[in-house]
Amino acid sequence: MQSDDLDKLLQEGLESYCDAEPLAGLEERVLRHVRDKRTVIRWTWFGWAAATACASLLLAVIFGNFGGWPLDSRLTKGVHSTTADGPLSSELRVDRGSAAEKTAPHISNEVAANVPQRQAVHAHGGRGLVSLKRKTRREELPKLEVFPTPHPLSPEERALVEFVNQHPTEAAQLVDAERRSSEPIQIAAIHIEPLNTDGPQQEEEKNANDH
Amino acid sequence: MGKGGESSDERFRELVHRQSQFVFRVAYAMLRNAADAEDVVQETFFKLYRTNAWAGMRDEKAFLARTAWRIAVDRLPRRKEEDLDFESASTAASPEAAAITGNMNALVRQRIDALPQELRQPLVLSALDELTSPEIALVMGIPEGTVRSRLMRARALLKEKLAVVMDGHNAK
Numbered sequence: 001m002q003s004d005d006l007d008k009l010l011q012e013g014l015e016s017y018c019d020a021e022p023l024a025g026l027e028e029r030v031l032r033h034v035r036d037k038r039t040v041i042r043w044t045w046f047g048w049a050a051a052t053a054c055a056s057l058l059l060a061v062i063f064g065n066f067g068g069w070p071l072d073s074r075l076t077k078g079v080h081s082t083t084a085d086g087p088l089s090s091e092l093r094v095d096r097g098s099a100a101e102k103t104a105p106h107i108s109n110e111v112a113a114n115v116p117q118r119q120a121v122h123a124h125g126g127r128g129l130v131s132l133k134r135k136t137r138r139e140e141l142p143k144l145e146v147f148p149t150p151h152p153l154s155p156e157e158r159a160l161v162e163f164v165n166q167h168p169t170e171a172a173q174l175v176d177a178e179r180r181s182s183e184p185i186q187i188a189a190i191h192i193e194p195l196n197t198d199g200p201q202q203e204e205e206k207n208a209n210d211h
Numbered sequence: 212m213g214k215g216g217e218s219s220d221e222r223f224r225e226l227v228h229r230q231s232q233f234v235f236r237v238a239y240a241m242l243r244n245a246a247d248a249e250d251v252v253q254e255t256f257f258k259l260y261r262t263n264a265w266a267g268m269r270d271e272k273a274f275l276a277r278t279a280w281r282i283a284v285d286r287l288p289r290r291k292e293e294d295l296d297f298e299s300a301s302t303a304a305s306p307e308a309a310a311i312t313g314n315m316n317a318l319v320r321q322r323i324d325a326l327p328q329e330l331r332q333p334l335v336l337s338a339l340d341e342l343t344s345p346e347i348a349l350v351m352g353i354p355e356g357t358v359r360s361r362l363m364r365a366r367a368l369l370k371e372k373l374a375v376v377m378d379g380h381n382a383k
Contacts, residue, residue: 006370006377013319014338017240022249026235027228033253034223034260041261 219266226265227256233272233341234279240335241283243324251286255279272341273349280336280350287328322372330365333358 153161164171231252238251255278259265268274323331336347344362348355 013316017335017338018236020239022235027231030227030253030256034257037257
């Protein structure tokens with residue numbers, strides 16, 4: 001077989017590689033494909049953005065709460081530590097409130113005024129609010145004029161006051177006895193007669209004279 | 212979308228209408244399967260749109276052909292594995308049988324497909340009238356001289372093989 005025939009054969013074979021025609025409407029299908037994919041990508045981006053925002057919000061809430069609890073409990077302890085003493089705590093709280101008002105009425109007013117602020121700050125729950133909370137709490141803590149803080153009477157003290165009111169004489173005696181018991185013990189000077197050191201013979205003479 | 216976006220979309224639409232047939236032929240020359248070639252066309256244009264690379268291309272044909280060629284090359288081994296039985300069923304007859312039946316084109320295609328990829332790819336791209344040797348070099352990312360030498364080697368090898376087959380057929 002001649003070279004020209006082979007070239008012709010080869011050329012015919014190669015032409016079959018480029019004689020294919022696409023189905024009608026290729027351009028429209030391509031454009032539709034691009035449009036669909038673009039929409040999918042946009043929705044994907046939107047989904048990611050929404051998920052990121054939700055995750056950020058969730059983290060802010062979680063860390064805000066965890067960051068706020070210890071401070072809140074500390075503050076609450078500071079406020080209520082003066083009240084939680086015993087079974088009469090509810091009753092005593094009232095007394096203490098009144099006592100606090102009596103001793104430093106402006107303090108209780110400040111605390112009462114700051115309670116809604118504290119609750120509002122806690123309701124935000126954001127981590128970025130922690131510093132704001134701390135500042136607010138620093139402002140909330142009252143500066144007392146009397147140190148230490150005047151405490152209301154304990155049950156024992158109240159019982160003692162009642163006893164003094166009912167039995168003033170006995171109470172006075174008790175106080176007197178208490179005072180005396182606390183006074184230093186006075187011991188009178190001891191006077192000791194000097195011993196006779198003249199010797200046994202003089203003593204015998206003396207005894208004989210006595211007889 | 213703003214005015215600029217609309218004009219950009221319009222220009223892209225024009226590009227698709229202008230070049231989609233050419234991109235299809237490049238993909239078909241590589242894959243020899245119309246459905247796969249259309250997938251490559253869609254992927255090529257979407258890739259161009261997504262990366263916005265089409266707006267700055269200088270040699271439009273070479274750029275599109277290169278993009279399509281790379282996508283087709285990526286699909287080539289997979290397509291062969293998937294479609295070997297289906298696609299080559301009609302051309303799976305022996306060279307002798309093909310020659311006997313007079314289906315010379317099938318014989319030539321079989322020989323071309325049996326070439327190593329480094330020879331086959333420039334050869335099938337050269338079959339496209341739209342692509343010259345410099346453009347094939349640009350598409351494949353190799354020097355033009357290498358393209359020419361590969362084309363010569365591919366043709367020589369094919370002629371040699373075909374001559375053997377045809378001589379054997381004539382002898383019978």
